[in-house]
Amino acid sequence: MWQEDYRKKCISAEAAIKKLQGMRRIVVGHACSEPTTLIDALVDQKTLFDKLEIVHMVAMGKSAYTAPEMAAYFRHNALFAGGSTRAAIQANRADYTPCFLYEVPRLFKNGCLPVDAALIQLSRPDAHGYCSFGLSNDYTKPAAEAAKVVIAEVNDQMPRTFGDNFIHVSELDYIVETSVPLLQMARAAIGDTERAIGGYCAELVDNGSTLQLGIGGIPDAVLLSLADKKGLGIHSEMFSDGVVDLYEAGVITNQNKTLHKGQMVVTFVMGTDRLYKFIDDNPKVAFYPVDYVNHPAVIAKNYKMVSINACIEVDIMGQVSSESIGYKQFSGTGGQVDYVRGASMAEGGKSIIAMPSTAKGGTVSRIVPLLQEGSAVTTSRNDVQYIVTEYGIADMRGKTLKARAQALVNIAHPNFRSELAEAVEKRYKER
Ligand code: COA
Numbered sequence: 001m002w003q004e005d006y007r008k009k010c011i012s013a014e015a016a017i018k019k020l021q022g023m024r025r026i027v028v029g030h031a032c033s034e035p036t037t038l039i040d041a042l043v044d045q046k047t048l049f050d051k052l053e054i055v056h057m058v059a060m061g062k063s064a065y066t067a068p069e070m071a072a073y074f075r076h077n078a079l080f081a082g083g084s085t086r087a088a089i090q091a092n093r094a095d096y097t098p099c100f101l102y103e104v105p106r107l108f109k110n111g112c113l114p115v116d117a118a119l120i121q122l123s124r125p126d127a128h129g130y131c132s133f134g135l136s137n138d139y140t141k142p143a144a145e146a147a148k149v150v151i152a153e154v155n156d157q158m159p160r161t162f163g164d165n166f167i168h169v170s171e172l173d174y175i176v177e178t179s180v181p182l183l184q185m186a187r188a189a190i191g192d193t194e195r196a197i198g199g200y201c202a203e204l205v206d207n208g209s210t211l212q213l214g215i216g217g218i219p220d221a222v223l224l225s226l227a228d229k230k231g232l233g234i235h236s237e238m239f240s241d242g243v244v245d246l247y248e249a250g251v252i253t254n255q256n257k258t259l260h261k262g263q264m265v266v267t268f269v270m271g272t273d274r275l276y277k278f279i280d281d282n283p284k285v286a287f288y289p290v291d292y293v294n295h296p297a298v299i300a301k302n303y304k305m306v307s308i309n310a311c312i313e314v315d316i317m318g319q320v321s322s323e324s325i326g327y328k329q330f331s332g333t334g335g336q337v338d339y340v341r342g343a344s345m346a347e348g349g350k351s352i353i354a355m356p357s358t359a360k361g362g363t364v365s366r367i368v369p370l371l372q373e374g375s376a377v378t379t380s381r382n383d384v385q386y387i388v389t390e391y392g393i394a395d396m397r398g399k400t401l402k403a404r405a406q407a408l409v410n411i412a413h414p415n416f417r418s419e420l421a422e423a424v425e426k427r428y429k430e431r
Contacts, residue, residue, distance in 0.1 A: 002129030002169045009175045013041035016151045016174045023116035025053040027108065027143040032183040032270045033136035034061045035121040035153035037176060046073040053077050055113065059085045060183045066094050079104060080332030089329050101237065101335040102294035105142030118147035122167065123158040130166040134158040135182065136268040137165050137287040149173045157182055159280035163287035185270040187241055188217035193356045196390035198225035201308055204350055204386060205229060208256035210302040212236040212339045214309035218354045222308050226251060233257040234264035235302050237294055237335035240271040244278045258303040260286060267293040294335045299342020305349040307339035314387055315371050316405035316424055318396040320353050320379035327374030340383050350385060357389040357413035365416035367408050369423035402428040
């Protein structure tokens with residue numbers, strides 16, 4: 001009986017962390033599914049470890065293991081930089097590994113980044129002994145499948161969610177029972193600029209489209225602008241509270257989807273209790289591993305797939321930098337390129353990169369002649385399609401370098417247009 005197996009595997013967080021002694025690499029459950037009780041216990045027992053590698057992506061917890069005084073015990077390997085890990089990466093106390101999000105499960109499974117232990121958070125088991133991955137399937141489920149040892153924090157506050165999103169008690173090595181609030185992500189502030197960007201993005205979204213929405217204020221503003229649309233669907237790496245509003249308003253129906261008709265497909269969610277209550281025991285929301293949800297060939301099966309993502313900077317050739325500010329690794333590639341490519345390949349698909357025209361209180365243009373020294377190109381000039389600012393839409397497809405540059409000048413902030421136009425003229429003048 002699974003119940004007896006479950007009881008035998010239950011230990012304290014402190015005892016569970018002791019099982020990691022001598023290991024080289026652990027993977028931590030993603031985003032708002034981070035097993036916070038286990039991570040606190042790990043940090044408390046730091047002296048057991050000698051530069052234990054901690055692999056994580058969007059870290060929504062405290063990431064105390066990246067503090068300067070932890071350097072002798074832990075080394076963070078970030079597949080995406082976040083608010084609590086960015087400083088350590090920028091100080092070279094932690095590492096950043098470039099990757100596409102859809103390929104992360106393969107890194108864990110094919111011996112490229114072997115996983116000694118996966119520290120995950122799960123819902124309580126159902127009557128058959130299956131625990132749900134709750135808020136995050138993404139790389140968390142594949143990491144548990146690849147790991148030599150699986151330690152699960154079973155939290156009775158974790159929602160039970162559907163899809164290919166379960167693990168049986170027999171596949172867990174150690175269980176730590178908890179009842180703790182889940183990590184949350186508050187709604188982003190939306191101002192006039194975001195609203196204007198949302199309006200232009202909405203012009204590109206036909207009724208019946210399937211959407212992917214990235215992270216931050218712009219995706220939320222786009223959702224607000226879609227209130228008059230009909231029959232939209234969701235196939236997205238992640239979504240947040242804004243999607244619940246549109247679903248309850250009857251705008252998102254998922255009825256026109258050509259893949260998983262009637263269901264929202266996602267690999268992780270981040271939001272507030274409202275979202276977490278919505279997904280709990282809801283068969284209309286299906287969670288799958290990220291190597292399925294974000295695979296460009298899978299994304300491309302969605303008719304009228306529209307991807308909407310944000311960026312830091314775009315140069316006049318249309319090269320998009322979304323993850324670094326000069327030499328500083330700010331975030332990561334995440335699923336941006338997975339969706340840019342998948343949406344471009346889809347029948348009737350469109351990929352949109354949206355950004356405010358300026359940063360730093362209007363003092364710098366995000367459309368620039370050259371990317372800042374040290375910046376990484378996230379979406380290449382060959383992959384990019386629509387670029388949107390609060391001043392309009394620039395379509396890069398099929399345009400010469402000069403025509404692209406001119407289209408980008410037209411959507412730059414008026415304060416920067418003349419100097420950009422000069423740079424375009426200088427670069428592309430006939431000699
Ligand atoms: N020059 C200098 N600083 C800049 C800048 C520029 N061109 N562009 C942005 N910044 C600064 C901002 O001032 C801000 O600084 P602050 O935190 O001190 O206020 C910071 O960078 C973040 O900029 P902002 O545009 O507000 O970020 P955001 O929260 O809207 O996120 C991305 C935008 C691009 C960082 C985010 O969407 C991302 O990480 N994308 C890559 C991954 C992805 O697209 N995944 C998709 C699926 S989830």
